[in-house]
Amino acid sequence: MPRTSIGVTVGDWDKLTHSVTEETTGDAPALRVLHEKLQGFLTEFQQLAQEQSFHAARKQEATRRINEILEEGRKTASALKMGLKLRHGNRSETLVKYGIQPLRPKKRKKKTESPADGEASS
Secondary structure (H helix, E strand, O other): OOOOOHHHHHHHHHHHHHHOOHHHHOOOHHHHHHHHHHHHHHHHHHHHHHHHHHHHHHHHHHHHHHHHHHHHHHHHHHHHHHHHHHHHOOOOHHHHHHOOOOOOOOOOOOOOOOHHHHHHOO
16 A cells, blocks of 8 residues: 655645635544544644754754754864974873873884795895
8 A cells, every 4th residue: 555645644634624614524523523633633743844844944044054063173283283393392291191102213114034035035
């Protein structure tokens, strides 16, 4: 059984609530109760959809602000790290305290003879 989209369903409810009148439900109290119930659902749906749109807009604003803060914060943190490196020196082990890797000299690999080279010269 295929599912009906929300727009089609709400459109159907809207049409029903506007086309069913007191004349239609006059001698059928059960229809009047169902009609009023459907009107309540339609009104609540519309209010919730409006609230959802409001929250979506607020979420977009919050996301935009978060991205701005992240960008500015990254720049500020980078500047602070550079300042600490200038103050202490980029090779200072004190930088580790701030979560900054100091510049360390690279270790040189020792040259070792491979066993194949050693056998060839014998």
